[in-house]
Amino acid sequence: MKRSVLLLLTLLSTVCSKAQITVGDNQTWWGYFDEANADYLPYDGCLGHTTKGTIDAVIKIPASEELVSGGSIKAIRLWLGNDVSAISSALRVWISTSLPTQSSIRADYRKNVTKGNFVAGLNEIELDSAFEVGHRDIYVGYTISISKKSTPIMAYGNDVPDLFYYRLSNGTNYGDWTDCYGRGKGILALQVLVEYETLPTNCVTVADFGGKMLFKGASATLPITITNKGTNDVRSIAYTITSDQGEPSEETRKTFTTMAPNGSKTFNIRFYADEQHGKSIKTFTVTKVNDEPNTAYANSGQGFIITLKEQIPVTPVIEEFTGTWCGWCPRGMVGMESVRETYGDQVVQIAAHSGDIMQIGAYNEVINAYAGGYPSSITDRLYSVDPSSSGLKSALNNSFNRMALAAIDLSAEWESAEQNTVVFNATTRFSFTDYNDQYAIAFVLVEDGLKGTSSSWAQQNYYAGQSVGGDMAWWCQQGSTVTGIEFNHVAVAGWNVKNGTNGSVDPNIDADVEQTYTFKGSISGNSLIQDKTKLKAVALLIDRSTGQVENAAQSVIEDFATAVSSVSSDSKTPAAMYSLDGRSLPAAQRGINIIRMADGSVRKVLVK
Numbered sequence: 001m002k003r004s005v006l007l008l009l010t011l012l013s014t015v016c017s018k019a020q021i022t023v024g025d026n027q028t029w030w031g032y033f034d035e036a037n038a039d040y041l042p043y044d045g046c047l048g049h050t051t052k053g054t055i056d057a058v059i060k061i062p063a064s065e066e067l068v069s070g071g072s073i074k075a076i077r078l079w080l081g082n083d084v085s086a087i088s089s090a091l092r093v094w095i096s097t098s099l100p101t102q103s104s105i106r107a108d109y110r111k112n113v114t115k116g117n118f119v120a121g122l123n124e125i126e127l128d129s130a131f132e133v134g135h136r137d138i139y140v141g142y143t144i145s146i147s148k149k150s151t152p153i154m155a156y157g158n159d160v161p162d163l164f165y166y167r168l169s170n171g172t173n174y175g176d177w178t179d180c181y182g183r184g185k186g187i188l189a190l191q192v193l194v195e196y197e198t199l200p201t202n203c204v205t206v207a208d209f210g211g212k213m214l215f216k217g218a219s220a221t222l223p224i225t226i227t228n229k230g231t232n233d234v235r236s237i238a239y240t241i242t243s244d245q246g247e248p249s250e251e252t253r254k255t256f257t258t259m260a261p262n263g264s265k266t267f268n269i270r271f272y273a274d275e276q277h278g279k280s281i282k283t284f285t286v287t288k289v290n291d292e293p294n295t296a297y298a299n300s301g302q303g304f305i306i307t308l309k310e311q312i313p314v315t316p317v318i319e320e321f322t323g324t325w326c327g328w329c330p331r332g333m334v335g336m337e338s339v340r341e342t343y344g345d346q347v348v349q350i351a352a353h354s355g356d357i358m359q360i361g362a363y364n365e366v367i368n369a370y371a372g373g374y375p376s377s378i379t380d381r382l383y384s385v386d387p388s389s390s391g392l393k394s395a396l397n398n399s400f401n402r403m404a405l406a407a408i409d410l411s412a413e414w415e416s417a418e419q420n421t422v423v424f425n426a427t428t429r430f431s432f433t434d435y436n437d438q439y440a441i442a443f444v445l446v447e448d449g450l451k452g453t454s455s456s457w458a459q460q461n462y463y464a465g466q467s468v469g470g471d472m473a474w475w476c477q478q479g480s481t482v483t484g485i486e487f488n489h490v491a492v493a494g495w496n497v498k499n500g501t502n503g504s505v506d507p508n509i510d511a512d513v514e515q516t517y518t519f520k521g522s523i524s525g526n527s528l529i530q531d532k533t534k535l536k537a538v539a540l541l542i543d544r545s546t547g548q549v550e551n552a553a554q555s556v557i558e559d560f561a562t563a564v565s566s567v568s569s570d571s572k573t574p575a576a577m578y579s580l581d582g583r584s585l586p587a588a589q590r591g592i593n594i595i596r597m598a599d600g601s602v603r604k605v606l607v608k
Contacts, residue, residue, distance in 0.1 A: 021075050021124045026199060029077065030067055031191030032059060032163055037156050038079060038189070043120065045081030045151030046185055049168055052088070056104055056167040056177075057153045058141025059188050061133075064298050066203050066229035068138075071196040072130040078142060079154045079189035082120045086150035090114050092143040095131050099165065099177050104143045130195065135297050139165075140192055157186040164188045202289035203230030204237060206301035209284065213306045213403045214273035221268035222303055224284050226259075229296060234259040238288035241271070243280050251287060277309040277511055279434040308431045309511050312407045316399035317348040317540060317552040318379050320387045320489070321371035324356040327462030330475045330482075332375035332387035336489055338471060339392050347396060348538055348552045350446055351489040357456040358487065358528065362444075362494030369498065369547070380549045381542075389471055405543075406430040408441070410553035412537035414560045419532055420524040422557055426504070426517050426539045433511045438544035440500025443519055445493040448534045449486045458483045492528045492535070495521050500542040532557070 023029065049055055063069045076093045096107035104110065109131050113123075144152060155164065161181040168175050180188075207225040214220055228234045236255040240248035259265055274280050285300040287293070320336055322329040336349055352363045354371065370378045377387035379395035380402075407429045415421040424443050451457060459482045463475040475482075495501065504517045523529060537557055541550045 027195045029191050030194050032187045033189045041154045043082045047153040048151030052147050054145045054169045056143045058139045058165050062137050063135050069133045069135045071194040072132045073192045074195050075126045075193035077124045077191045081152040083150050084120050086146045088145050088147035096139045154189045155186040200230045201232045202292045203296045204286045204289045205296045205298045208301045209303040211304035219272045221270050223266050224269045225266045227264045228259045237286050239286050242283040273307040277307045277432045279306045310431050312404040314404045315552045317549050320351045320377045322375050323354050324459050326374040327460040329375040334471050335387040335389045335392045338389035348554050349489040350491050352491050365498040404551045408541045408551050408553045410539040410555045412555045413558040417560045422521045424519040429514045430509045435508045439505040441504040442497045442500045442540040443495045444538040446536050447492045448488040450490050451486045
């Protein structure tokens with residue numbers, strides 16, 4: 001959500017106020033709260049305590065707010081509700097570079113205002129010394145103690161995330177900070193008096209802008225958003241684009257209709273694939289505003305272009321969130337079966353149960369992060385849709401049409417005849433070269449045909465007696481509780497499911513060089529698994545920087561005897577082995593080994 005910031009250049013007075021500070025030529029009142037709305041404030045207050053205690057209220061001012069971060073704070077103004085008599089002691093205003101974990105007395109700057117020196121309505125408090133902001137995030141707020149139930153803190157307007165926080169305590173034990181976004185409170189009625197050596201006039205900031213994957217010779221547009229943080233209207237900018245450590249492009253001038261202070265505009269700017277495959281950082285810099293130098297500290301934003309060597313097919317992964325207690329969840333069960341009938345093993349399907357007998361702890365983090373209710377689903381941790389047949393197929397169309405950065409192959413086998421440990425062998429191959437990337441592999445076991453006779457296995461059914469028809473017709477003909485059914489695609493075990501396994505992918509990626517990683521997952525004592533012949537092994541290649549599943553693979557689990565006898569002597573056997581620095585090795589050593597196979601392919605293998 002766009003952050004609305006009001007640039008206040010005049011001083012107004014309100015009834016029953018402590019307003020006496022004269023604003024100098026190089027000073028301005030600044031705040032998220034619009035002073036024009038002071039008359040609409042709820043003077044009975046909107047936030048307080050149900051009993052005696054202490055209340056902290058604060059706004060966050062990020063370093064990107066150029067009108068504050070480039071100056072110093074000279075005073076704070078705030079509005080209090082009518083019942084100031086409930087305030088039992090001094091009011092403390094404070095500024096801190098982080099939210100205090102204990103009393104606000106630990107803040108970087110603090111000043112106490114004795115009782116009798118603050119009133120209901122507007123209060124202006126001059127600081128004893130200027131607080132130099134210095135282009136960093138700061139928190140500006142106040143602390144009050146009340147002797148009885150009271151709501152002295154006032155706010156108004158639209159909620160904005162990550163800007164207004166409060167904390168309640170009994171004066172000794174401090175509670176957690178609460179973000180007021182989504183609570184209907186609005187923005188804290190608080191402003192700061194900022195002083196500048198030179199008031200920023202032509203000042204435009206740039207937001208980071210994501211990236212694209214392209215093949216060599218192709219181009220695409222990326223949305224660039226700029227914001228006017230100066231006092232002048234903006235009618236033109238000049239910008240350059242720099243790739244990694246290369247030289248900036250020639251300056252390009254762009255004109256547009258007037259952008260007022262605090263206004264934002266988004267442009268589609270064309271970027272081109274690089275000559276070499278790999279990932280390159282693109283920096284978009286606004287050099288001039290209205291043909292004058294751009295004075296913004298944050299005058300640049302970054303994105304990236306990944307130039308791919310080849311197009312790698314995507315194996316989508318659907319994670320469906322369901323539970324036997326959920327009467328609408330049969331819709332997801334039908335949707336998942338429809339996907340299997342249409343796509344077969346082209347799609348990885350995982351049913352993550354919550355709140356029932358099939359729930360596993362390994363999936364709790366994923367459920368908490370992505371479940372949008374029950375039933376719901378997410379494909380590749382990118383596309384959230386209702387898990388109906390049509391919803392899932394819509395998400396799959398998006399997934400099949402996207403570019404994958406890497407391929408992942410998987411084989412699995414039992415470590416021994418006892419079948420208590422699954423050995424996952426995952427091989428990744430990327431279509432670009434990059435260093436210090438953050439990819440990792442998660443491992444999951446899913447099972448078909450789970451069933452039970454107890455009431456815990458009964459599926460609730462809100463479709464009973466309805467006339468929906470279509471693929472839900474069978475459920476419409478059943479009762480409100482359905483027993484004796486089989487549950488498919490159920491996640492019965494998992495390891496590092498949300499963020500992947502540390503060390504499973506070398507951060508130094510070379511295009512076309514295979515990396516092989518072996519992981520052993522124990523299922524000893526897992527009572528949820530019913531039939532090991534119906535298990536399927538799954539590997540998810542996760543981009544840790546975004547949470548996205550980049551690609552996926554699945555495999556049956558070979559039995560121990562087959563696995564031992566299937567060692568091949570074909571062209572995929574190693575022909576030579578090297579260390580990362582190119583030294584020939586007689587055998588694999590601990591760490592990364594470069595292995596050239598008999599067919600000429602190259603693999604990067606991690607030995608732990």
